[in-house]
Amino acid sequence: MKPKKGEPCILYNRKCIECNECEMCDLDPTKKCNNCGECLEYPETDEKGYAVIKAKISKTNNMSLDELLKAYGLDSIDDE
Numbered sequence: 001m002k003p004k005k006g007e008p009c010i011l012y013n014r015k016c017i018e019c020n021e022c023e024m025c026d027l028d029p030t031k032k033c034n035n036c037g038e039c040l041e042y043p044e045t046d047e048k049g050y051a052v053i054k055a056k057i058s059k060t061n062n063m064s065l066d067e068l069l070k071a072y073g074l075d076s077i078d079d080e
Contacts, residue, residue: 002023003009003016010022025031026039069075 002020005016005018007016009016023032025033063071066075
């Protein structure tokens with residue numbers, strides 16, 4: 001839902017000026033968004049369609065990757 005003039009803009013740090021940029025399609029800026037959801041697809045997925053997440057871990061307190069994943073509850077994958 002687009003904001004009304006004077007309300008906070010959802011794209012920029014300003015008040016809405018009714019430019020309608022927020023109503024345009026992210027994939028084809030020449031058309032109005034129709035909420036198809038194609039812009040929400042993850043560009044990188046594995047063979048099961050899960051998003052590929054790349055993370056840089058700088059401080060691990062000398063933990064192995066397995067220990068680190070377990071510490072954050074990421075040591076098991078639910079394949080439902």
